[in-house]
Amino acid sequence: MKTVSHHVLRLCRASFVFTLLFLLVGGTPPAVSHSGCLDRGESSGGAVRVLEGEAGWLSCPLFSHPSIYNFTSAQSAGHTLLWHRTPQGHGLQQPVPDSWRISRDEERLWLQPANGNDTGRYTCTLSNSSFCSRMSLRLRVLPPDRAVRSSACEPAVAVATQSISVPLQSDAVLDCPELQEAQRSAEEEEAQVTWSHLCGRTSFTLYREQKGGRLQIHVMLSSFEGLYFCRVQFRRTGRLLHFTRSLNVSAIYSEVSLLCRGSFPFINSSWEIWWTVDGKTLDQLAGQHRFSRADRQERYVHGDRWEDSVLRIHDFQPQDLNREYNCSVRNDRGFETRRVRLELEGEPL
Ligand SMILES: *[C@@H]1O[C@H](CO)[C@@H](O)[C@H](O)[C@H]1NC(C)=O
Ligand SMILES: *[C@@H]1O[C@H](CO)[C@@H](O)[C@H](O)[C@H]1NC(C)=O
Ligand SMILES: *[C@@H]1O[C@H](CO)[C@@H](O)[C@H](O)[C@H]1NC(C)=O
Ligand SMILES: *[C@@H]1O[C@H](CO)[C@@H](O)[C@H](O)[C@H]1NC(C)=O
Ligand SMILES: *[C@@H]1O[C@H](CO)[C@@H](O)[C@H](O)[C@H]1NC(C)=O
Ligand SMILES: *[C@@H]1O[C@H](CO)[C@@H](O)[C@H](O)[C@H]1NC(C)=O
Numbered sequence: 001m002k003t004v005s006h007h008v009l010r011l012c013r014a015s016f017v018f019t020l021l022f023l024l025v026g027g028t029p030p031a032v033s034h035s036g037c038l039d040r041g042e043s044s045g046g047a048v049r050v051l052e053g054e055a056g057w058l059s060c061p062l063f064s065h066p067s068i069y070n071f072t073s074a075q076s077a078g079h080t081l082l083w084h085r086t087p088q089g090h091g092l093q094q095p096v097p098d099s100w101r102i103s104r105d106e107e108r109l110w111l112q113p114a115n116g117n118d119t120g121r122y123t124c125t126l127s128n129s130s131f132c133s134r135m136s137l138r139l140r141v142l143p144p145d146r147a148v149r150s151s152a153c154e155p156a157v158a159v160a161t162q163s164i165s166v167p168l169q170s171d172a173v174l175d176c177p178e179l180q181e182a183q184r185s186a187e188e189e190e191a192q193v194t195w196s197h198l199c200g201r202t203s204f205t206l207y208r209e210q211k212g213g214r215l216q217i218h219v220m221l222s223s224f225e226g227l228y229f230c231r232v233q234f235r236r237t238g239r240l241l242h243f244t245r246s247l248n249v250s251a252i253y254s255e256v257s258l259l260c261r262g263s264f265p266f267i268n269s270s271w272e273i274w275w276t277v278d279g280k281t282l283d284q285l286a287g288q289h290r291f292s293r294a295d296r297q298e299r300y301v302h303g304d305r306w307e308d309s310v311l312r313i314h315d316f317q318p319q320d321l322n323r324e325y326n327c328s329v330r331n332d333r334g335f336e337t338r339r340v341r342l343e344l345e346g347e348p349l
Pocket of ligand 3: 077078129130131
């Protein structure tokens with residue numbers, strides 16, 4: 001009995017010391033386990049999802065954002081990092097076995113590849129003889145038939161789709177998410193990336209091209225919208241591994257410029273050139289900062305003048321196609337107005 005109360009007293013003191021530490025560094029209140037290790041709880045980012053049969057990795061949350069420790073410094077200070085796991089279903093924590101299928105790379109644990117039995121809670125413990133701190137994260141290994149797919153011909157992906165917007169007619173480069181993780185840990189040859197779009201029914205010939213691991217879009221067209229999949233293949237500890245990621249590419253309109261040129265013969269009178277949008281001058285449209293105008297003289301010969309006015313529509317939106325853009329000119333002799341009709345540029349069939 002005496003020993004037990006002693007033990008409890010020691011724990012209370014230790015807890016007080018560590019609570020002070022928590023106040024200094026911020027974060028969730030740590031708890032002290034019976035072994036005297038500071039338990040920082042579970043990483044808040046949600047479970048790491050990996051597709052069964054694909055390569056995956058777990059990064060010790062003590063070193064990830066917001067990081068508490070720096071792996072390089074911890075390593076050079078002689079701290080050791082140990083991994084334990086509590087498999088789903090049976091609640092016993094056990095050391096993660098070293099095997100050909102599970103390997104370590106600095107603060108990461110690699111699943112090469114993941115299998116359904118890897119699902120569970122993983123804890124990494126950083127310690128030396130006088131210090132110990134640990135944190136956990138959850139891993140969920142998804143069978144391919146449980147991954148969300150929008151059509152049956154698409155590859156299964158366990159990780160959330162990244163979205164990117166590309167202005168129409170402009171160029172863009174698509175990078176496969178997390179490719180650098182494979183590149184960082186790949187041995188010998190470089191990681192290989194295979195891109196697909198529309199279930200591989202389209203080839204990357206017209207205006208699109210794969211260069212190294214990246215997919216270049218030279219001219220964005222609306223037919224290039226949709227889901228892209230990249231499959232990364234690499235070799236690690238002698239094993240050929242792969243993982244798949246997805247990108248949702250949307251086309252957006254960018255800037256549209258309309259040029260109006262007015263010719264004013266010399267008649268010794270005042271002159272004017274201006275734009276209206278749906279019958280309103282840009283002053284009247286004040287507050288709609290998407291419209292702006294720049295004027296300049298194009299030519300001036302013995303009193304005859306040619307004046308340019310460029311209407312810029314920033315962040316062009318589909319409804320801007322239906323607006324009425326008029327350029328008007330006026331001098332003492334009269335007034336002229338012309339309407340500009342906008343159409344979507346033709347897409348290759
Ligand atoms: C960790 O520390 C090393 C040297 O002490 C530094 O070069 C590195 O940038 C640090 N890493 C992070 C993620 O802060
Ligand atoms: C998962 O573990 C069970 C029991 O240890 C074993 O029978 C099964 O083959 C394992 N499944 C995989 C995919 O490794
Ligand atoms: C253990 O690590 C702590 C914190 O990094 C450090 O203050 C202490 O000196 C280390 N102890 C030994 C014996 O290396
Ligand atoms: C891709 O993004 C568009 C919006 O830009 C959205 O309507 C569509 O549902 C997304 N598709 C997928 C599969 O996420
Ligand atoms: C131009 O018009 C102004 C007044 O409108 C007049 O004073 C001036 O004499 C005119 N010049 C010529 C060259 O006609
Ligand atoms: C715009 O110009 C067209 C002629 O090109 C004209 O019929 C129309 O009335 C003009 N609209 C406005 C608001 O001035």
